Amino acid sequence: MNRGITRSVAMLSSSVVLTGLLAFNIHTSEPVEAFPSAVVSRSSLPTSKYLTSRLAAEKRPGNPFQTLFGDIASSLTSSISGGSMNNSNLAELDTILMSMVSSSWEDIRSDLESKQTPEERAFRSNVEKGIGLASPLNKIRLFDESNKEEDIRVTLYRDHASWCPYCQKVWMFLEEKKIPYRVEKINMRCYGEKPASFQRLQPSGAIPVAIIDGKTLNQSNDIIYTLEQLFTGGDHKPMLPSQDDTSKRMQAQKLLRLERSIFSAWMNWLTGSARSKGSFINVLNEVENELNASDGDFFLGETVTLVDCMFAPFLERMAASMIFFKGFQIRVPKGAKTDYPAINKWFDAMETLESYTLTKGCYYSHCWDLPPQLGGCTFEDGGEISENAINGERLPDGSRGSWELPLEPHLGGVEPDWDWCGGEDVAKREAVERISFNHAAIVSFASRGAGSKGLIPYSAPLADPNAVPNEAVKPSVDACLRIVSLALLNGVDAVNEDLDKIVGTLSKQGGSQHVENVVASLAYLRDRIGVPRDMRLPAARQLRAHINYVISKML
Ligand SMILES: N[C@@H](CCC(=O)N[C@@H](CS)C(=O)NCC(=O)O)C(=O)O
Numbered sequence: 001m002n003r004g005i006t007r008s009v010a011m012l013s014s015s016v017v018l019t020g021l022l023a024f025n026i027h028t029s030e031p032v033e034a035f036p037s038a039v040v041s042r043s044s045l046p047t048s049k050y051l052t053s054r055l056a057a058e059k060r061p062g063n064p065f066q067t068l069f070g071d072i073a074s075s076l077t078s079s080i081s082g083g084s085m086n087n088s089n090l091a092e093l094d095t096i097l098m099s100m101v102s103s104s105w106e107d108i109r110s111d112l113e114s115k116q117t118p119e120e121r122a123f124r125s126n127v128e129k130g131i132g133l134a135s136p137l138n139k140i141r142l143f144d145e146s147n148k149e150e151d152i153r154v155t156l157y158r159d160h161a162s163w164c165p166y167c168q169k170v171w172m173f174l175e176e177k178k179i180p181y182r183v184e185k186i187n188m189r190c191y192g193e194k195p196a197s198f199q200r201l202q203p204s205g206a207i208p209v210a211i212i213d214g215k216t217l218n219q220s221n222d223i224i225y226t227l228e229q230l231f232t233g234g235d236h237k238p239m240l241p242s243q244d245d246t247s248k249r250m251q252a253q254k255l256l257r258l259e260r261s262i263f264s265a266w267m268n269w270l271t272g273s274a275r276s277k278g279s280f281i282n283v284l285n286e287v288e289n290e291l292n293a294s295d296g297d298f299f300l301g302e303t304v305t306l307v308d309c310m311f312a313p314f315l316e317r318m319a320a321s322m323i324f325f326k327g328f329q330i331r332v333p334k335g336a337k338t339d340y341p342a343i344n345k346w347f348d349a350m351e352t353l354e355s356y357t358l359t360k361g362c363y364y365s366h367c368w369d370l371p372p373q374l375g376g377c378t379f380e381d382g383g384e385i386s387e388n389a390i391n392g393e394r395l396p397d398g399s400r401g402s403w404e405l406p407l408e409p410h411l412g413g414v415e416p417d418w419d420w421c422g423g424e425d426v427a428k429r430e431a432v433e434r435i436s437f438n439h440a441a442i443v444s445f446a447s448r449g450a451g452s453k454g455l456i457p458y459s460a461p462l463a464d465p466n467a468v469p470n471e472a473v474k475p476s477v478d479a480c481l482r483i484v485s486l487a488l489l490n491g492v493d494a495v496n497e498d499l500d501k502i503v504g505t506l507s508k509q510g511g512s513q514h515v516e517n518v519v520a521s522l523a524y525l526r527d528r529i530g531v532p533r534d535m536r537l538p539a540a541r542q543l544r545a546h547i548n549y550v551i552s553k554m555l
Contacts, residue, residue: 165313449524
């Protein structure tokens with residue numbers, strides 16, 4: 001763990017290199033970072049090397065040099081061949097698989113479309129036009145068709161993976177004020193090189209950057225205050241109390257100082273020892289008291305303001321990281337007992353805002369995006385139960401896997417469900433939409449799980465943008481992902497027969513090494529579904545669990 005982190009710097013800067021490329025939101029070849037490996041449940045997968053306990057142990061960020069050497073070694077020794085299969089076996093297997101899953105991706109798209117609501121069907125064209133419900137996929141955002149692309153005054157450079165909290169607050173602010181904008185996605189240093197054009201714009205490489213009316217701004221707060229000054233009236237609601245309201249403006253200043261205090265207290269405990277717990281709790285209590293004293297659910301009353309946008313990315317990451325690394329719970333499911341009722345009410349209020357829910361990450365994504373950004377976070381005893389639940393290993397009551405069907409509400413009490421997304425069926429359709437739209441790239445990405453690691457290696461566990469997919473495994477992975485999609489659309493019972501046949505064929509024609517390669521590929525994909533980048537949490541949970549269902553049949 002990096003205890004030498006500079007805590008006075010209010011930055012989540014990246015010193016450790018992480019990640020892989022690809023995934024769900026590429027139109028064609030846009031890079032998307034990946035997540036370190038997670039796990040399947042101990043109860044469902046008792047005999048495999050994909051055993052939860054083993055992968056969980058591998059996941060803990062260790063000595064980066066050890067990981068480097070491990071990656072180099074495995075780059076030199078791994079193979080991308082089809083294992084024991086020869087070419088004619090493979091061709092035969094491909095033909096059998098083609099006929100075995102009778103639904104093609106086109107069939108799956110039609111099945112999906114027949115089940116989608118009109119709004120869901122309009123998703124891709126709305127994203128393209130920048131209207132309707134916002135998405136992390138937006139390249140432009142016009143809000144409605146009366147705004148014209150040529151009139152856009154703001155370009156936001158934000159991180160590709162939707163990990164950066166400073167980008168999140170600007171992103172949310174633009175949405176909340178309905179300011180039309182363009183998006184340029186830039187890698188964080190921990191998962192790739194920055195484009196030279198961006199380096200020229202921002203020599204430090206830090207994000208966010210915004211160009212507003214031709215002027216470049218490279219600090220999130222400068223961007224936010226400039227937007228607040230320039231965009232007033234009409235659709236652009238004020239996000240600060242008026243100049244005349246001196247007491248509210250003073251309160252805003254006080255709260256903004258409190259935001260920096262809680263950030264520092266969080267950093268100290270997250271990256272340090274239990275000695276910092278007391279100070280963190282003291283500042284958290286101050287936040288609770290301020291919210292309690294507010295005359296509404298937000299920091300400055302009944303409506304969202306700039307102050308809420310400043311707190312949001314960090315309170316969100318505190319809720320996720322403190323339960324994972326320390327076993328300290330801030331956010332609870334509705335109705336559960338908590339020492340922080342006002343903070344919980346604030347989260348509920350934030351989750352009524354599309355601007356916030358668009359940008360919100362899940363606990364799994366945050367708990368694996370924070371260590372590479374910070375250079376390490378320290379685990380403490382007492383966190384294992386929630387750590388295991390968040391990692392997909394097992395539910396807090398120990399009964400079964402936490403990424404296993406049927407999904408347990410609120411991850412067994414650890415992470416509140418995202419009720420605002422709609423029911424289970426909406427989540428399943430969202431997952432199928434993302435896979436089927438981009439299936440070829442996703443199959444190729446997944447097949448890295450059975451491929452070879454890339455040179456140059458990256459130091460975070462299983463992060464590997466230069467990995468080479470295993471070509472031989474692709475048709476089998478493709479067949480399995482079509483089965484996953486069909487199961488999401490029509491239920492697991494509808495695919496069981498086909499699935500049994502596929503599993504039998506993979507094992508008979510391909511042999512055990514081939515089956516293991518398919519499982520490794522599916523697990524690789526499962527563990528790299530990022531929220532909100534690829535899809536919202538309910539969709540990600542469904543997809544992870546349905547992939548696990550298919551994996552469990554193969555082991
Ligand atoms: N003070 C800056 C901090 C921005 C910042 O720390 N950005 C981090 C990401 S969270 C960054 O760009 N790090 C370099 C990188 O990872 O590429 C701001 O408020 O905009």
